[in-house]
Amino acid sequence: MERIERHACFGGWQEIHRHRSKAVDGEMRFAIYLPPQAEAQRVPVLYWLSGLTCTEQNFITKAGAQGYAAEQGIAIVTCDTSPRGENVANDAAYDLGQGAGFYVNATVAPWSRHYRMYDYVVDELPALIEQHFPVTHKRAISGHSMGGHGALTIALKNPGRYCSVSAFSPIVAPARVPWGEKAFSTYLGSDRETWRAHDATDLVKTAEEKLLLLIDQGDADEFLSTQLQPELLQAAAAAAGHPLELRMRAGYDHSYYFVASFIGEHLAYHAKALHA
Amino acid sequence: MERIERHACFGGWQEIHRHRSKAVDGEMRFAIYLPPQAEAQRVPVLYWLSGLTCTEQNFITKAGAQGYAAEQGIAIVTCDTSPRGENVANDAAYDLGQGAGFYVNATVAPWSRHYRMYDYVVDELPALIEQHFPVTHKRAISGHSMGGHGALTIALKNPGRYCSVSAFSPIVAPARVPWGEKAFSTYLGSDRETWRAHDATDLVKTAEEKLLLLIDQGDADEFLSTQLQPELLQAAAAAAGHPLELRMRAGYDHSYYFVASFIGEHLAYHAKALHA
Numbered sequence: 306m307e308r309i310e311r312h313a314c315f316g317g318w319q320e321i322h323r324h325r326s327k328a329v330d331g332e333m334r335f336a337i338y339l340p341p342q343a344e345a346q347r348v349p350v351l352y353w354l355s356g357l358t359c360t361e362q363n364f365i366t367k368a369g370a371q372g373y374a375a376e377q378g379i380a381i382v383t384c385d386t387s388p389r390g391e392n393v394a395n396d397a398a399y400d401l402g403q404g405a406g407f408y409v410n411a412t413v414a415p416w417s418r419h420y421r422m423y424d425y426v427v428d429e430l431p432a433l434i435e436q437h438f439p440v441t442h443k444r445a446i447s448g449h450s451m452g453g454h455g456a457l458t459i460a461l462k463n464p465g466r467y468c469s470v471s472a473f474s475p476i477v478a479p480a481r482v483p484w485g486e487k488a489f490s491t492y493l494g495s496d497r498e499t500w501r502a503h504d505a506t507d508l509v510k511t512a513e514e515k516l517l518l519l520i521d522q523g524d525a526d527e528f529l530s531t532q533l534q535p536e537l538l539q540a541a542a543a544a545a546g547h548p549l550e551l552r553m554r555a556g557y558d559h560s561y562y563f564v565a566s567f568i569g570e571h572l573a574y575h576a577k578a579l580h581a
Numbered sequence: 582m583e584r585i586e587r588h589a590c591f592g593g594w595q596e597i598h599r600h601r602s603k604a605v606d607g608e609m610r611f612a613i614y615l616p617p618q619a620e621a622q623r624v625p626v627l628y629w630l631s632g633l634t635c636t637e638q639n640f641i642t643k644a645g646a647q648g649y650a651a652e653q654g655i656a657i658v659t660c661d662t663s664p665r666g667e668n669v670a671n672d673a674a675y676d677l678g679q680g681a682g683f684y685v686n687a688t689v690a691p692w693s694r695h696y697r698m699y700d701y702v703v704d705e706l707p708a709l710i711e712q713h714f715p716v717t718h719k720r721a722i723s724g725h726s727m728g729g730h731g732a733l734t735i736a737l738k739n740p741g742r743y744c745s746v747s748a749f750s751p752i753v754a755p756a757r758v759p760w761g762e763k764a765f766s767t768y769l770g771s772d773r774e775t776w777r778a779h780d781a782t783d784l785v786k787t788a789e790e791k792l793l794l795l796i797d798q799g800d801a802d803e804f805l806s807t808q809l810q811p812e813l814l815q816a817a818a819a820a821a822g823h824p825l826e827l828r829m830r831a832g833y834d835h836s837y838y839f840v841a842s843f844i845g846e847h848l849a850y851h852a853k854a855l856h857a
Binding site: 312313314315316319366367369371372523525554555556557558560561562563565566569 | 590595645799801830831832834838839841
């Protein structure tokens with residue numbers, strides 16, 4: 306593991322590291338914000354999963370989260386959205402291949418060789434973080450768009466692993482919308498039954514841990530009716546008796562201006578769970 | 582004038598406009614953040630000047646200023662750092678030509694045709710803003726690095742025009758450091774006497790309005806000893822009896838992580854002056 310960036314930020318440190326990942330069989334980069342409290346004690350961690358095309362940079366430069374994390378005494382870890390590199394399978398489209406890992410373990414060649422973002426996010430990255438940084442084993446998870454899908458599905462599939470989960474503008478029903486159908490048919494194959502294990506609207510039906518799903522969604526989001534459709538998860542959660550809070554935000558779009566506007570509320574929510 | 586972006590942000594709107602500029606004889610873009618208060622009343626404006634290589638985008642995506650501006654009820658206007666386009670003189674270096682206008686009116690060809698950022702920032706842009714947006718005539722000015730130089734020199738040269746001025750990591754003595762010597766010799770010519778009109782350490786000697794110069798500077802800034810040297814302005818201000826507050830910030834570098842960490846304090850400072 307090698308630290309490649311380090312910047313003082315709101316009394317703490319915004320760092321970027323690279324390391325050899327077993328899960329994706331290649332080099333990965335992640336960002337970690339360590340709040341000032343981490344100088345004296347271990348702090349809990351929020352894992353942030355970004356959306357299509359993003360790297361570990363987008364959230365840390367655009368969301369304005371560090372000030373709130375410094376107030377709340379929580380670290381934030383942000384990873385890339387896929388494996389990268391010349392030897393990693395790719396596609397010219399922005400919504401497939403590098404930058405579009407969809408937080409699954411691909412089962413179809415050539416994707417299955419490196420596209421194992423599920424294992425990376427659930428197991429390898431937290432183990433690495435908890436070994437090398439002054440953090441506790443208390444974790445929360447959140448994300449935006451494709452990363453919102455990642456946060457919701459990973460939390461639903463791993464009871465006891467996260468104290469809290471939230472999402473901005475998530476792809477809640479990937480098995481039923483174009484972005485998800487394209488990615489899942491490519492990475493998981495044509496058998497739609499296998500897709501259900503990565504679709505929040507399916508997972509919520511049988512989730513054994515009733516962790517509240519906190520979702521913020523802009524009503525002027527250009528992808529709302531085609532790719533996102535949060536009402537599908539809302540209906541599935543209601544039917545299953547799974548707690549969900551969907552906050553529709555008038556006028557907001559899909560951009561990081563939306564994330565920045567409400568990330569403070571999400572961090573306060575996660576901090577409450579993480580410090581409980 | 583045409584609006585080309587509009588995003589809901591902290592209850593207000595982050596917009597980007599383009600327009601034909603007389604001052605630079607070409608198209609210019611600017612960003613304006615209108616806080617929620619602007620729906621009901623006119624609000625004062627902070628003008629932000631960015632550093633080398635920046636466009637109107639850097640500050641609005643990276644500084645996290647909108648939340649503070651929404652709290653304080655002030656608009657923020659951010660412009661590009663030079664004229665742009667195929668027909669505009671340029672240089673391959675990052676610190677000359679497009680992206681490096683240095684907030685002067687160039688007097689040497691071919692630069693003199695379009696590089697008139699001083700007139701643009703001082704006169705044309707505020708007139709445009711005050712004509713088309715719900716703002717008052719109360720103005721503040723701030724900036725980063727080359728933009729900190731711009732903010733300090735423009736405030737010093739225009740008594741009564743700004744309620745307050747501040748700067749992050751400013752180039753305080755451009756006539757005596759490599760970035761400034763390169764730009765001034767190119768845009769203004771070899772007669773160093775003409776440079777003095779755009780050097781804060783010279784201007785402070787004779788400034789008729791004793792507006793406090795508020796400066797934040799990271800002590801781990803990679804350009805501190807070569808390009809910035811805030812102690813030169815501190816000494817000149819002390820000799821002239823001009824008020825200056827230089828806040829050295831331990832561990833901080835030249836990046837937007839530094840700006841983001843302290844922009845809230847600057848906005849609170851400007852808001853106090855703007856609402857007085």
